[in-house]
Amino acid sequence: MRFIGCKTLLLDNIKAVIDEKAPDAKSLCDIFSGTATVARFFKRWYEIYSNDLLYFSYVLQKGTIENDCVPEFEVLRSSLSIQDPIDYFNSMSNSDMEVLEQKRRFFQNTYAPAGGRMYVTDENALRIDFARNTVEDWYKNGLISEDEYFYLVACIVEGVPFVSNTSGTYGAFHKEWERRSYKKYEVYRLDITTNGKNNKSYNCDGVELLRHIGGDVLYIDPPYNGRQYLPNYHVLETAAKYDFPEVCGVTGQRQYENQKSDFCLKTKAVPAFDELIKNAQFKHIILSYSTDGLMSVSEIEEVMKKYGKEGTFKIYEIPYRRYKSRNATLTDQLKELLVYVEK
Numbered sequence: 001m002r003f004i005g006c007k008t009l010l011l012d013n014i015k016a017v018i019d020e021k022a023p024d025a026k027s028l029c030d031i032f033s034g035t036a037t038v039a040r041f042f043k044r045w046y047e048i049y050s051n052d053l054l055y056f057s058y059v060l061q062k063g064t065i066e067n068d069c070v071p072e073f074e075v076l077r078s079s080l081s082i083q084d085p086i087d088y089f090n091s092m093s094n095s096d097m098e099v100l101e102q103k104r105r106f107f108q109n110t111y112a113p114a115g116g117r118m119y120v121t122d123e124n125a126l127r128i129d130f131a132r133n134t135v136e137d138w139y140k141n142g143l144i145s146e147d148e149y150f151y152l153v154a155c156i157v158e159g160v161p162f163v164s165n166t167s168g169t170y171g172a173f174h175k176e177w178e179r180r181s182y183k184k185y186e187v188y189r190l191d192i193t194t195n196g197k198n199n200k201s202y203n204c205d206g207v208e209l210l211r212h213i214g215g216d217v218l219y220i221d222p223p224y225n226g227r228q229y230l231p232n233y234h235v236l237e238t239a240a241k242y243d244f245p246e247v248c249g250v251t252g253q254r255q256y257e258n259q260k261s262d263f264c265l266k267t268k269a270v271p272a273f274d275e276l277i278k279n280a281q282f283k284h285i286i287l288s289y290s291t292d293g294l295m296s297v298s299e300i301e302e303v304m305k306k307y308g309k310e311g312t313f314k315i316y317e318i319p320y321r322r323y324k325s326r327n328a329t330l331t332d333q334l335k336e337l338l339v340y341v342e343k
């Protein structure tokens, strides 16, 4: 999934640090999980705890981290003869979906031309609305379990960016349709790694959560800059919650007062980071950050050394690949950092 700060390109670097510093580790906590890419990657080796303030991230985590295999959908099969719910949605025609009542079509009425916006086409909005309402009905009627519910909602959410008429975030939509918007929306079949462990997913403030859980490796990937995540991903949040929120303005934003992150505020980032490292009950701590982030490298160093074991602090510098083609000079100065300390 396209997501600001997604660490797909950094997985091998993170693994190298863990292999070097924590070869005997059994558990890993991805406290700012976002797309759950990091948690999913490491699930094959470790018991995973994952967390994020965003509910749609939690859904992706619950669906693929807490679930330890793709659900069977036995009741759905025996009661409705639906062998595979993903095939069921993806093979259905739009005309069959027209049975969905108008008032239940939140995506079409809000994010599509029918609702005066252009995040997705009317046709794809109906496909999302139909799948999302149907999964809600199945769950309410006892036709799918909680595990099955979260897996299906995760697959629905994961499919949305493939047909979204945006440049990646949902702070605005394009005024003309991009090519990807014309593709048919499909529920995306997510893979699940089975590790047979007691993996757990959470949806709360990471600083608070760390008072209550512990383990071997803590991976911390907070926001680097002032861009709050929720307003940039509000459409995905609503796809996950499907809670018919009040939205406002041209962009159709939902309220997000209780989902603001201190890590996006210059005055609050360092105190929040201090509290987080203080609370951490993990032996190995690895932070992902950028040299142009709100916290300076020396502030990070001060906090991690304050709570870490003497002589264990280490910075790994990784050249910033994302900016390379755009501005070579900037590239030379910017670095992604992996910062390690033992606690």
Ligand SMILES: C[S@@+](CC[C@H](N)C(=O)[O-])C[C@H]1O[C@@H](n2cnc3c(N)ncnc32)[C@H](O)[C@@H]1O
Residues within 6 Å of the ligand: 003, 004, 005, 006, 007, 008, 031, 032, 033, 034, 035, 036, 037, 038, 051, 052, 053, 054, 057, 204, 205, 206, 207, 221, 222, 223, 224, 229, 230, 260, 261, 262, 263
């Ligand atoms: C840089 S992104 C993480 C990207 C993730 N590693 C990935 O690969 O997709 C930062 C994440 O931190 C989350 N976040 C920000 N403040 C938080 C907090 N106080 N507690 C939990 N999550 C928070 C944001 O919602 C966002 O998903």
